[in-house]
Amino acid sequence: MSLNEKTIGIVKATAPVLAEHGETITRRFYLQMFSQNPELLNIFNATNQKTGRQQAALAEAVYDYAANIDNLGTLTSAVQRIAHKHASFNILPEHYPIVGKHLLEAIAHVLGEAATDEILDAWQEAYGFLADLFIEVEEGIYRENQQISGGWRGTREFKVVNKVKESDLITSFYFEPLDGLPVADFLPGQYIGIYLHPDHSEHRCIRQYSLSDAPNGKSYRISVKREGEGETRGIISHYLHDNVQLDDVVELCPPCGDFYLIDRSDAPVVLMSAGVGQTPMLSMLNSLTRKKTDLPIIFVHSAINSRTHAFGQHVRDIAGTNDNIEQILFYDEPTDDCSAHHYAGRMDLELVRDKIDLPEAHYYFCGPLGYMAMVKGVLQGWGVTKDRLHYEVFGPHKDI
Ligand SMILES: Cc1cc2nc3c(=O)[nH]c(=O)nc-3n(C[C@H](O)[C@H](O)[C@H](O)COP(=O)(O)OP(=O)(O)OC[C@H]3O[C@@H](n4cnc5c(N)ncnc54)[C@H](O)[C@@H]3O)c2cc1C
Ligand code: HEM
Incomplete structure (x- = not known):
């Protein structure tokens, strides 16, 4: 099934209004939805509502959809990411009409008189189309998670x-x-x-x-x-x-997520993290170590000091017994008894460029948003192409 041309035209034409009022719409949407469907408070994170991070993530997604409705291929990776996130919440087809109803009502309310029947019908159709797409992708994830050996569906x-x-x-x-x-x-x-x-x-x-x-x-x-x-x-x-x-x-619920180590035997791997952002990197490092690859693997980590630094000895042991693996450690605020770090102060990638600016390397990074924006900016400045940059946000997604 595809959207009709008229709907595409109307939704695209209303995209700038969404850019202007996106968060007002999504804020009203959540207020209305939780007052009329309070059972959904058992699914959504109340703190992310309070801090506004979830409203922002949804507003951004709805705007991207409207702006790219004539070229939905550009949204494939966003749809995958959101569908995996939804799958970890066990979002089901019956949830979509509830969200659709409240989203449409919020759009109508915020647009006021500008929301003609024609515009609302177009949005209704476009929402239904997107909902069907998510339902299909999510069912694929649920099915795969159930069929894989040791897998299951739901919780x-x-x-x-x-x-x-x-x-x-x-x-x-x-x-x-x-x-x-x-x-x-x-x-x-x-x-x-x-x-x-x-x-x-x-x-x-x-x-x-x-x-x-x-x-x-x-x-x-x-x-x-x-x-x-x-x-x-x-x-x-x-x-x-x-x-x-x-x-x-x-x-x-079963493991989900579109951020993972790409299985390649020809590309060095640089794992970069700050604080608890090292958790997915540890899984990658431990998996690579078990595979006994010869590829260069660099584990660059930043912690406040030795008291907050987790898994230091584990990574040191791995680096000590595998010639291809190196650990580089920054401590933001080392105390007098800190000795494991290589650099004091915030992570400065220029200091370690000779070790991590490797041809063909893939870069995986995770940490606070500001940290990840810094990493991405520096790597792009060195000419690293987008397809070699992979990152995870520990919260409602934000493009960095
Ligand atoms: C894909 C993914 C992977 C993750 N992996 C990990 C992981 O490996 N390890 C890990 O520790 N975490 C991880 N997280 C984060 C984790 O899911 C939780 O978000 C985190 O543990 C905080 O949950 P919480 O219930 O303690 O905080 P919540 O109550 O959900 O609060 C969320 C954040 O808001 C802050 N906050 C609370 N109230 C306010 C307020 N009034 N104003 C401003 N800020 C406020 C809290 O301090 C917290 O940082 C991951 C998240 C995602 C999406
Ligand atoms: C077409 C409709 C929908 C769109 C465009 C959409 C979009 C999004 C986006 C962009 C995110 C953030 C993803 C991320 O952090 O990576 C998200 C998260 C989420 N969505 Fe949806 N969604 C839709 C439908 C639904 C439905 C039907 C439900 C269930 C009632 C739902 C429940 C959630 C929950 C619980 C989260 C996580 C919220 C949090 O972390 O606080 N979504 N969605």
Whole structure:
């Protein structure tokens, strides 16, 4: 099925209005939707609503769709990313009409008299078209996750079999399935969705965590940073650290995500991270180490100091026993007893250019948005092409 030309014309013509009012529309959309369909508060992250990050992500997506409706091929990678994120929340076909109804109402409200029936009909059709596309892509992900050996659909119960403090801020959790059956392999870099209902929270909460070790068929490991304090205290990261203990049962959805190590035997790999952004890089590093490749692999990491730095010894051990692997460490604020770092201060890529500016290398990076914008800017300045840059945002997506 395809959209008719008239609809395409109207939606494209209204795209600039969306650019102007996008976040007002999506803010109203969420307010209305949660007041009329409060059950969805068990799916969406309330904090991302409060901080406005989710409204911004949705507004950006709706605008991109409108602006590119005559050339939907350009949206393929965004559709994949969003569909994988949706799959980790177990979004189902029956959710789409609810979102569509409230989105259309919000567009009509914000556009006021400018929202003619013709415009609203066009948007209705365009929304239906996009919804069908997501439903199809998401069903493909669910099917694949179910059919793969050790896979499943929806959520599955896992027991916490180990909890390890990795640094002052980061703790790892190891999960094995209650049914005792194997667990699906994943692509290094992918994440799982964890479903928890803390006693003090009115609603169930779903969060994503990158898998921080290589696949092993038996268990999964995540490594979680305590986020914020006081007013900005993160709900689930603190709950995991303080309340989730050995033998507790949690629900997990299968591994998802479009950020993963590309399996190539001819390209060096540069893994770059700041803080807890190193979790997907650890999975990639551990997987590459097991494969016993000869490719140059450079692990560049930035932490505040040795107290907050997790997995330092692990990466040092790997680098010490594999000639092709090198670790480069920056400490922002080293204390007197810090000795493991190579550089003091914020990560400065020019200082290590001779080691990481490698022909054909693929660059994977993850950390705060400002950090990733810096990495991308410097690498592009060196002439690294877009197809060799891969990054993950630990929150509602933002193009950097
Ligand atoms: C693909 C993906 C992979 C991820 N992988 C990891 C991982 O490996 N390890 C990891 O630790 N995290 C990871 N995350 C982040 C994780 O999903 C959670 O977002 C994180 O743990 C915070 O959840 P929370 O419930 O503690 O915070 P929430 O309550 O959801 O709050 C979200 C953020 O907002 C801040 N905040 C809270 N209230 C306010 C306020 N009033 N004003 C401003 N800011 C506020 C919090 O400090 C927190 O940083 C990943 C996220 C994604 C999307
Ligand atoms: C065509 C319709 C839709 C569009 C364009 C859309 C778009 C988006 C975008 C852009 C994101 C952010 C993705 C990211 O961070 O990488 C997102 C996340 C999300 N979407 Fe959708 N979505 C749609 C339909 C739905 C439906 C039907 C539901 C279920 C009710 C839903 C639930 C969610 C949830 C729970 C998140 C994560 C929110 C968070 O992290 O706070 N979406 N969506």
